[in-house]
Amino acid sequence: MxxxxxxxxxxxxxxxxxxxxxxxxxxxxxxxxxxxxxxxxxxxxxxxxxxxxxxxxxxxxxxxxxxxxxxxxxxxxxxxxxxxxxxxxxxxxxxxxGPDPVLARVMRSRLRDAGWRPGDAVVFAAAGSSDARARHDVRRAAAMLGDLLDTPAPVAYIATGTPRVADVIAEHRNSSTGRVFIASYLLAHGLFHQRLHESGADGVAEPIGAxxxxxxxxxxxxxxxxxxxxxxxx
CATH class of the missing domain: 3.40.50.1400 (Rossmann fold)
Known part of the structure; x- marks a missing residue:
């Protein structure tokens, strides 16, 4: 100290x-x-x-x-x-x-625990913000995760901003038969994380947590x- x-x-x-x-x-x-x-x-x-x-x-x-x-x-x-x-x-x-490479590694671990495997699609789900600086940070965080997974991790929003998570999942369903998982860029459980389970994905990673x-x-x-x-x- x-x-x-x-x-x-x-x-x-x-x-x-x-x-x-x-x-x-x-x-x-x-x-x-x-x-x-x-x-x-x-x-x-x-x-x-x-x-x-x-x-x-x-x-x-x-x-x-x-x-x-x-x-x-x-x-x-x-x-x-x-x-x-x-x-x-x-x-x-x-x-x-965030954003930080440490969080990207934690999110990769959470995705694996949720059943994600290489070849599965990933949607990077964030709460959303009207602040351009926050949206920039989210895009950086998604890029870090995508680099770790060696697969794109497009950003989608739960509350503020577009595209919405459910819309991105639906678009994936229309264009692919492969599985799609949600990487939860949330710190803790709450209404936003609950909504992710209602978006039609094959799996939802746990929040980043402690x-x-x-x-x-x-x-x-x-x-x-x-x-x-x-x-x-x-």
Missing amino acids: HGAAPVLVAHGTRSVRGVEMIGELAVALAAELGVERVPTAFVDVLGPAPSDLLRELNNVPAVLIPAFLASGYHVYQDVPREIADSGHDAVAVTPAL HPAVVRLLASRYHTAARELVSAAA
Whole structure:
């Protein structure tokens, strides 16, 4: 540890299992960092908000760790606003969790667990965003997965943007008799992941979740940000 308090920042979900998965990620990250706990803040749906947790720290240096798979509105707008609202003046923010080759490797593992085999088609399913920077991040993530699988992984969206996942699956059905699997570019279970199971694919990979490689990635991001925060204060 570097004397900076880690705070995990997640989107929030009404799914009980989704909240549990974020909790599992926070517990695993605490163990990786060697601390008693890593509190979790949410930018939507649930509380506490990041500003709430930052105020509780009483200006103890803090590192916010966004568990977002792309750098969209939440990273560029919500997180900075929450820091400003808190009045905390010693806060560092790590980059968004994705895109990253580590996530691509986890997604490949999840696909294999779902029954995907070389020769099967893959659809890269993301929640979607109106932010062009987030969509760019998603395309980069899909390219990373496609390179690993040595097969195209076209992007499709669950909620915001086109093409929609179900439409891409239907197009595949019309042009091929081969199997098609969905690579879920989601961190945790929730309504979006549930929709993937209703899209007509032969299999749906589990969300990325609290995979040990993801935990190590978050820990590495924390250490880098905390060192920079300490150096800046020296």
